[in-house]
Amino acid sequence: MTDSQMTGGPTRSWVMVTDADGRSHLESRWTTPETASAAAAAPAAQPAQAA
Secondary structure, eight states: OOHHHHHTOOEEEEEEEEOTTSOEEEEEEEEOOOOHHHHHHTGGGSOOOOO
């Protein structure tokens, strides 16, 4: 685990992406860790099933 993951800061990662014309290149992606409250709220966003 990196320092930024432990402190909750954004994490930068690099991914290989292939364009529509077949050329590959690296792209950087920034992600932020989910908080416990955001993860707990996710199931509530799904539609309820009728009984």
